[in-house]
Amino acid sequence: xxxxxxxxxxxxxxxxxxxxxxxxxxxxxxxxxxxxxxxxxxxxxxxxxxxxxxxxxxxxxxxxxxxxxxxxxxxxxxxxxxxxxxxxxxxxxxxxxxxxxxxxxxxxxxxxxxxxxxxxxxxxxxxxxxxxxxxxxxxxxxxxxxxxxxxxxxxxxxxxxxxxxxxxxxxxxxxxxxxxxxxxxxxxxxxxxxxxxxxxxxxxxxxxxxxxxxxxxxxxxxxxxxxxxxxxxxxxxxxxxxxxxxxxxxxxxxxxxxxxxxxxxxxxxxxxxxxxxxxxxxxxxxxxxxxxxxxxxxxxxxxxxxxxxxxxxxxxxxxxxxxxxxxxxxxxxxxxxxxxxxxxxxxxxxxxxxxxxxxxxxxxxxxxxxxxxxxxxxxxxxxxxxxxxxxxxxxxxxxxxxxxxxxxxxxxxxxxxxxxxxxxxxxxxxxxxxxxxxxxxxxxxxxxxxxxxxxxxxxxxxxxxxxxxxxxxxxxxxxxxxxxxxxxxxxxxxxxxxxxxxxxxxxxxxxxxxxxxxxxxxxxxxxxxxxxxxxxxxxxxxxxxxxxxxxxxxxxxxxxxxxxxxxxxxxxxxxxxxxxxxxxxxxxxxxx
Amino acid sequence: xxxxxxxxxxxxxxxxxxxxxxxxxxxxxxxxxxxxxxxxxxxxxxxxxxxxxxxxxxxxxxxxxxxxxxxxxxxxxxxxxxxxxxxxxxxxxxxxxxxxxxxxxxxxxxxxxxxxxxxxxxxxxxxxxxxxxxxxxxxxxxxxxxxxxxxxxxxxxxxxxxxxxxxxxxxxxxxxxxxxxxxxxxxxxxxxxxxxxxxxxxxxxxxxxxxxxxxxxxxxxxxxxxxxxxxxxxxxxxxxxxxxxxxxxxxxxxxxxxxxxxxxxxxxxxxxxxxxxxxxxxxxxxxxxxxxxxxxxxxxxxxxxxxxxxxxxxxxxxxxxxxxxxxxxxxxxxxxxxxxxxxxxxxxxxx
Numbered sequence: 001x002x003x004x005x006x007x008x009x010x011x012x013x014x015x016x017x018x019x020x021x022x023x024x025x026x027x028x029x030x031x032x033x034x035x036x037x038x039x040x041x042x043x044x045x046x047x048x049x050x051x052x053x054x055x056x057x058x059x060x061x062x063x064x065x066x067x068x069x070x071x072x073x074x075x076x077x078x079x080x081x082x083x084x085x086x087x088x089x090x091x092x093x094x095x096x097x098x099x100x101x102x103x104x105x106x107x108x109x110x111x112x113x114x115x116x117x118x119x120x121x122x123x124x125x126x127x128x129x130x131x132x133x134x135x136x137x138x139x140x141x142x143x144x145x146x147x148x149x150x151x152x153x154x155x156x157x158x159x160x161x162x163x164x165x166x167x168x169x170x171x172x173x174x175x176x177x178x179x180x181x182x183x184x185x186x187x188x189x190x191x192x193x194x195x196x197x198x199x200x201x202x203x204x205x206x207x208x209x210x211x212x213x214x215x216x217x218x219x220x221x222x223x224x225x226x227x228x229x230x231x232x233x234x235x236x237x238x239x240x241x242x243x244x245x246x247x248x249x250x251x252x253x254x255x256x257x258x259x260x261x262x263x264x265x266x267x268x269x270x271x272x273x274x275x276x277x278x279x280x281x282x283x284x285x286x287x288x289x290x291x292x293x294x295x296x297x298x299x300x301x302x303x304x305x306x307x308x309x310x311x312x313x314x315x316x317x318x319x320x321x322x323x324x325x326x327x328x329x330x331x332x333x334x335x336x337x338x339x340x341x342x343x344x345x346x347x348x349x350x351x352x353x354x355x356x357x358x359x360x361x362x363x364x365x366x367x368x369x370x371x372x373x374x375x376x377x378x379x380x381x382x383x384x385x386x387x388x389x390x391x392x393x394x395x396x397x398x399x400x401x402x403x404x405x406x407x408x409x410x411x412x413x414x415x416x417x418x419x420x421x422x423x424x425x426x427x428x429x430x431x432x433x434x435x436x437x438x439x440x441x442x443x444x445x446x447x448x449x450x451x452x453x454x455x456x457x458x459x460x461x462x463x464x465x466x467x468x469x470x471x472x473x474x475x476x477x478x479x480x481x482x483x484x485x486x487x488x489x490x491x492x493x494x495x496x497x498x499x500x501x502x503x504x505x506x507x508x509x510x511x512x513x514x515x516x517x518x519x520x521x522x523x524x525x526x527x528x529x530x531x532x533x534x535x536x537x538x539x540x541x542x543x544x545x546x547x548x549x550x551x552x553x554x555x556x557x558x559x560x561x562x563x564x565x566x567x568x569x570x571x572x573x574x575x576x577x578x579x580x581x582x583x584x585x586x587x588x589x590x591x592x
Numbered sequence: 593x594x595x596x597x598x599x600x601x602x603x604x605x606x607x608x609x610x611x612x613x614x615x616x617x618x619x620x621x622x623x624x625x626x627x628x629x630x631x632x633x634x635x636x637x638x639x640x641x642x643x644x645x646x647x648x649x650x651x652x653x654x655x656x657x658x659x660x661x662x663x664x665x666x667x668x669x670x671x672x673x674x675x676x677x678x679x680x681x682x683x684x685x686x687x688x689x690x691x692x693x694x695x696x697x698x699x700x701x702x703x704x705x706x707x708x709x710x711x712x713x714x715x716x717x718x719x720x721x722x723x724x725x726x727x728x729x730x731x732x733x734x735x736x737x738x739x740x741x742x743x744x745x746x747x748x749x750x751x752x753x754x755x756x757x758x759x760x761x762x763x764x765x766x767x768x769x770x771x772x773x774x775x776x777x778x779x780x781x782x783x784x785x786x787x788x789x790x791x792x793x794x795x796x797x798x799x800x801x802x803x804x805x806x807x808x809x810x811x812x813x814x815x816x817x818x819x820x821x822x823x824x825x826x827x828x829x830x831x832x833x834x835x836x837x838x839x840x841x842x843x844x845x846x847x848x849x850x851x852x853x854x855x856x857x858x859x860x861x862x863x864x865x866x867x868x869x870x871x872x873x874x875x876x877x878x879x880x881x882x883x884x885x886x887x888x889x890x891x892x893x894x895x896x897x898x899x900x901x902x903x904x905x906x907x908x909x910x911x912x913x914x915x916x917x918x919x920x921x922x923x924x925x926x927x928x929x930x931x932x933x934x935x936x937x938x939x940x941x942x943x
Contacts (some may be wrong), residue, residue, distance in 0.1 A: 073604070074604070128938055438595060442595060443597075499815070500823060500827075503627055506632050508596075557599075563599050569623075569907045571812075
């Protein structure tokens with residue numbers, strides 16, 4: 001295998017760390033740039049192409065892009081990508097006439113989607129403009145699924161969900177609210193051309209230990225959050241324990257604080273490094289006075305005369321065994337007093353309504369067998385996506401699944417093989433305007449990451465739907481955008497123009513470039529550079545032999561700032577700064 | 593011109609030297625030279641050398657005259673002393689500075705025009721005095737700042753960008769320095785840092801006048817076919833005569849001290865230059881051998897590079913003048929200027 005080649009769109013895509021990490025491959029640098037220019041509506045619509053719900057995701061996304069952000073490798077903290085997305089959504093103005101529309105003439109194909117959560121709505125978003133007749137079955141009275149009833153409104157206001165789901169439904173989806181699907185057989189009998197199951201993973205995991213069913217104040221997290229959402233639950237006892245430390249646990253503990261709990265403790269089996277909750281959610285919870293206890297495994301509920309008084313835990317010590325696995329050792333036990341317990345230890349998908357004789361096969365633990373690429377189940381024409389396919393993940397994954405499933409459904413309905421998928425393409429456009437002038441902001445902004453302003457605590461606890469994060473101001477957003485390193489502006493190199501004057505090597509602030517004789521292996525080459533390229537997760541660019549000495553131009557992509565100084569100082573324009581635009585295929589995208 | 597200043601971010605694995613400075617600490621302002629100018633590579637090689645030698649910037653003085661080359665002192669060591677002299681007069685100004693304070697490291701940067709045309713006489717006498725300094729000639733064969741007229745180092749028969757042929761014989765700074773008794777004479781190429789950096793380190797450590805002639809192509813006016821100082825020409829005509837490795841004092845030397853191929857020159861501070869000749873019988877410690885070899889190369893159209901001659905036992909200006917070991921700047925004023933009574937007594941001796 002030779003060195004990686006830049007003619008493969010994956011090479012430059014991988015350089016854009018955020019876009020590579022994002023399951024939906026949102027073009028982050030470009031939408032940030034549009035925000036910086038005050039073009040909020042353009043930014044919103046660019047976002048929407050790939051992630052469909054910018055306003056929702058700008059508040060709730062698990063942000064796989066941020067740990068990947070290059071800025072984090074050169075300057076500790078990544079760009080606040082997620083909250084900038086929210087700025088685009090908040091300030092976008094009226095975009096109704098710029099949204100995709102369904103054609104007046106339908107294509108005659110009927111598709112049923114089960115559940116009105118993010119994955120189903122993404123499928124609808126992609127198929128409606130192609131003329132599909134889309135019917136969505138939803139158990140509740142309003143769309144949004146888990147986004148609506150399990151994410152508390154202090155994190156995600158209902159109005160945002162209404163608007164963004166409305167954009168999709170407004171294209172003409174037939175909504176069957178309060179219509180839970182109870183039989184796949186019946187649904188199949190309706191004669192749809194394809195069925196998509198996006199019903200999520202709505203069943204909270206239970207904890208079957210002594211005392212579980214002896215008191216009334218032990219709740220399942222997801223059900224409890226839904227109860228709060230629908231107004232069935234309006235208060236909770238003063239001392240609350242939350243078992244589990246994922247994002248649902250964070251939502252439960254913070255909601256408890258708003259329903260009258262005084263003393264809220266989150267108890268985790270493992271140490272902080274292994275917590276599933278996003279670090280910023282942990283921070284927010286702690287800011288609100290939630291205690292977090294690590295290395296405690298629950299053993300029983302302490303119930304006295306039908307009243308919960310506490311919970312007993314084993315204290316654990318973790319160590320690594322010979323095979324590198326984490327193993328625990330019990331070092332004692334303790335009872336933590338409490339009046340209520342919320343279990344937030346995970347969730348399962350639940351499709352008891354799919355009959356076993358329909359050719360839809362299940363693997364262990366009732367998980368459907370679903371193709372990773374096509375999202376098709378073992379029965380042709382039945383597709384899965386979102387949490388229903390492979391268990392709980394995040395909204396952005398559900399969206400990514402929706403896009404892929406929509407491609408499959410379109411191929412299926414057109415009678416083409418599901419493997420007939422277009423690979424991603426790319427365009428590269430020079431950003432050179434003149435001598436030392438580029439059409440992107442290439443100056444490095446040393447500002448620290450912008451801090452999100454939060455609503456003050458007293459106001460927060462007064463009402464469960466007071467939004468905690470206030471959002472960035474346009475000025476804050478513009479400054480934060482300047483922290484972005486423009487990783488989509490690629491350093492494109494033309495071998496035959498190079499005169500090996502070393503100007504680029506000399507100017508590069510982060511010593512990314514080296515002109516060096518070819519080596520036998522990449523590992524050897526990595527040691528021979530201006531600065532050793534130790535981060536092997538980042539690619540090495542290698543040119544062909546250079547005209548004068550037959551040496552190679554080698555670039556370590558790891559900490560390139562995309563400042564363009566190499567191209568600025570290149571006398572022959574062998575280096576150019578080119579804007580990379582990844583062209584993703586969606587349902588209906590034909591050859592390009 | 594570059595569009596922005598160099599971002600203040602460095603590679604995460606960037607190391608500090610013995611005095612706690614990173615390479616970036618030896619950088620200066622952004623270059624305003626043409627993109628691709630060889631001089632910028634020389635600057636980068638100088639920065640690398642200073643950093644590797646743990647040179648304290650505040651104990652160095654950057655000296656230059658006029659020309660593209662003389663601008664480069666602005667692009668390194670922003671925290672050191674500096675003097676930008678009248679055209680061609682840098683050698684004299686440095687001589688004076690060195691006379692006053694012999695403890696600083698003097699880094700003279702000049703060009704072929706500044707040194708071989710207008711400053712020719714100045715250079716010659718600085719060599720004769722053996723002023724303790726590094727003297728870099730960024731040699732591109734043209735007056736770049738005035739759009740490419742031939743300089744005194746332009747080779748016979750080479751052409752200007754518009755095709756005009758040079759008919760005057762060139763001055764070769766290496767032959768000049770060998771003739772005038774320079775104690776360190778080297779030639780290198782801006783496009784070959786692996787060679788240039790050890791040469792600069794040895795030259796900086798050498799006690800006495802160290803001339804380093806660096807062929808440094810002018811990418812705007814002298815990088816065409818017909819030029820004998822273009823990147824392509826130097827690459828295809830360069831013959832590395834002596835390979836040099838600079839071994840600082842503190843580094844333990846594991847290879848045998850001296851064998852048939854390697855000449856070890858011990859410098860005054862205990863560090864060593866290890867020289868390996870690629871030409872049979874070449875002796876970098878023989879001035880005659882160096883002169884003959886460089887001339888023979890010129891006849892063949894070859895550019896001989898490397899440390900061509902070194903003599904670390906030479907006496908520098910202060911030795912010859914028998915000045916006090918302490919810098920004059922630290923002598924009490926009364927001693928330096930003893931007053932009119934002392935002058936009278938001195939004059940009395942000549943009457």
